[in-house]
Structure formats: C-alpha cells, structure tokens
Amino acid sequence: MKEQADNLEAKMHARADRWRSQAYPFGSEMPWDSTGQEEVYAWTKYFGYNDKAGVTLNAILGYDPTVPxxxxxxxxxxxxxxxFAAKDRRLERQLHHYGSGLNAVPLLAEYREHPDDFYLLRVGYGGTMGALTDIDQEGFASAAFHSFPDMLKPDPLSGDYGPNFFGHAWNTATYLVHHPQLGWLAFGGNVEEHGGTIKVTPLDSARTRVYIAPFGLWLTLDAGGFQSVELNPGTGTVRLMLAAATQFTAEARLHIDELTQVKNRGNYHPVKTYKLDREAYVVPLTEAATQVELTKTQ
Structure with a gap:
C-alpha cells in the first residue's frame, strides 16, 4: 500500500511542478474555465507551493461572487x-453549475486557515449550499438553473451535476463564527447564547463536521454525528453532544484539528481518556446522547 501511495505522490508531484511553471495552470477549450482549480489548489498547497495556490485562490475569487x-x-x-450537457442548449449564465460545489472546496479550506477572512466563508458556503438548489423535490439533479428571464427553471438533464454534489458532500459542515459587527453566527446550524455559553446545533446535511472559528478548531467525525456543540469563550472549554448509537454506529470516531495560529489556540484534547485509532478518538455511544468535553493545554 505504501508503494502505491508513494507512486501516486510522485506522479502528483510531477504534475504540481508543471502547474507551478505555468502562470495560470487551469483552463480548457472555454474562454476561461471555473473548474480544475480545486485540484491545483489542493496539490500545490500539499507540496508547499503556496504562491501558486494563492494565484489559484485569487482566480476563483475573480469569478465567484457573493451576492444576496x-x-x-x-x-x-x-x-x-x-x-454540451443540457437539453435546452444555449449560451446563458448558469446558476450553480458544478463550478459552485468544486470551487467552494479551496475557498473553505483557505477560510479554515484564515478564520478572520469572513468573505471566504460567505462565498464558499454559498457555493456549497448552491449545489443543493439543483435538486428538485423528487430528487432529480439538474446540470444547472437557466437564469434568462424567458426560462428561469432547472435544465431537465443531469448533465455533469455529479462533481457539484461531490463538492457539497466534501464540504458540508457547520461553521461557528464571532463577527465583530454581527456577533455570533452559525453557517449550517442554529446558534444560541445563554449565560456566556455559546451553543450551536448543526443542521447541515451531514452533521459530522464543525468548525469553531475563534479557536481555529476543526472537529470531524468518521463515524457518529454531532447533536450540538457548546463552548465557553472565556475558559476555552468545548462540550460536544454526540448523537445516540444506532444499529450501525456503536461508537464515534472523533478527529480534533487546529488548522491555524489564532489567539485562542491551545492543543485541544478530550478530558476523558479514549482509545486512539488511526488518529481518531474512539468514543463509545449509548442509547442517549454522549457528552465529550474538550479542554486545552497551553
């Protein structure tokens, strides 16, 4: 397995080296293209080519707007x-073509490293949720929405919708943010404040990922689900309520990652001792919600 992984990494390193040598290493037969940026961003970041990752991110921000x-x-x-991939074939501004879901991948990845850049979150989360607007009440997924006033409806062919849903599935999460003007906000959930404690209830489509922006804390579950997350901004304590066990999920597998140097960073870990397996804390679940308290060491 290691040999296969090393072979893949070597091939991707060669591709990333070529991308680094190009001014704009993404494009196609189109006048400009809004797809392909996510892999260029991911691999150039992986190999430390942050200059090229920055070029890629700025290209995305050039054509990916935040609009109410x-x-x-x-x-x-x-x-x-x-x-190329629709029933009603014409040149037209497509709403939430698969570029929405895919371009949201680097935008939100960059936001998690720079949680003070609220604009990245707004655009990235808009693209992540936009991918779902192509799905109708019966579950049909359209290539995109026709924006011209004579039509204003989803195209009746799926076209290349698949990558759009991938972008949503890869990105879907709840983000808890403290905005300097707007206060506590939740993207993908509901937020409450009681006596200095902030509680967010995840309502995104997976409920397995929560990002706490003031702490730069990225909590993800390989198994199980988040019922709620509470934090005390004063003490830095974080309390997780994990959904009850099911016939398929007897234990949760929790990853705790701190992705950026923020003021409140503090090497978070569970107060209780849990077994570690493949870098995840293995938390036994019960018929009721399970509480996991996190604390930090300086």
Whole structure:
C-alpha cells in the first residue's frame, strides 16, 4: 500500500511542478474555465507551493461572487456548458453549475486557515449550499438553473451535476463564527447564547463536521454525528453532544484539528481518556446522547 501511495505522490508531484511553471495552470477549450482549480489548489498547497495556490485562490475569487441571491451567491461564473450537457442548449449564465460545489472546496479550506477572512466563508458556503438548489423535490439533479428571464427553471438533464454534489458532500459542515459587527453566527446550524455559553446545533446535511472559528478548531467525525456543540469563550472549554448509537454506529470516531495560529489556540484534547485509532478518538455511544468535553493545554 505504501508503494502505491508513494507512486501516486510522485506522479502528483510531477504534475504540481508543471502547474507551478505555468502562470495560470487551469483552463480548457472555454474562454476561461471555473473548474480544475480545486485540484491545483489542493496539490500545490500539499507540496508547499503556496504562491501558486494563492494565484489559484485569487482566480476563483475573480469569478465567484457573493451576492444576496440564492442563485448567484457562490455561483462560479459559467455560460457554455448548457451547449454540451443540457437539453435546452444555449449560451446563458448558469446558476450553480458544478463550478459552485468544486470551487467552494479551496475557498473553505483557505477560510479554515484564515478564520478572520469572513468573505471566504460567505462565498464558499454559498457555493456549497448552491449545489443543493439543483435538486428538485423528487430528487432529480439538474446540470444547472437557466437564469434568462424567458426560462428561469432547472435544465431537465443531469448533465455533469455529479462533481457539484461531490463538492457539497466534501464540504458540508457547520461553521461557528464571532463577527465583530454581527456577533455570533452559525453557517449550517442554529446558534444560541445563554449565560456566556455559546451553543450551536448543526443542521447541515451531514452533521459530522464543525468548525469553531475563534479557536481555529476543526472537529470531524468518521463515524457518529454531532447533536450540538457548546463552548465557553472565556475558559476555552468545548462540550460536544454526540448523537445516540444506532444499529450501525456503536461508537464515534472523533478527529480534533487546529488548522491555524489564532489567539485562542491551545492543543485541544478530550478530558476523558479514549482509545486512539488511526488518529481518531474512539468514543463509545449509548442509547442517549454522549457528552465529550474538550479542554486545552497551553
């Protein structure tokens, strides 16, 4: 397995080296392309080519807007795929083509490293949620939404929707943010404040990932689900309520990652001792919700 992984890494390193040598290492037969950036960003970051990752991120921000409208917020600017992968073929601004879900991947990854950049979260989360707007009440997924006023409806073919849903599945999470003007906000959940304690209830489509921006804390579950997350901003204590066990999930597997140097960073770990397996804390679940308290060491 290691030999296969090393072989893959070597091949991707060669690709990343080529990307680094190009001014804009993403494109296609289109006048410009809003797909492919996510892999260029991911691999150039992985190999430490942060300059090229920055170029890629800025390219995304050049065509991916934040607009107070469900169809345009986080919707990567795209016009031509209706010609190739739609029933109604025409040049038209596509709303939430698969560029939305895919471009949200680097935007939110960058946000988790720079939680003071609220703009990245707004655009990235818009793209992540925009991918779901292509799915109708019966579960059909459209290639994109026709934005011209004579139509204003989803295209009746799925086209290349698959990568859009991948972007959503990869990214879906709840983000807890303290905004300097707006106070406590939750993207993908509901937030409450009681006596100095902040509680967020995840309502995103997976409920297995929570990012606590003031602490730079990225909590993810390989198994199990978050019922709620509470934090005390004064003490830095974090309390997790994990969903009850099911016939398929007898234990939760919790990863705790701190992705950036923030003021409140503090090497978080569970107060109680749990077995570690593949870098995850293995938490036995019961018929009721299970509480896991996290504390930090300086």
């Amino acid at each position: 409208h469900w169809g345009y917020n986080g919707s990567a600017r795209r016009y031509w795929d209706f010609i």
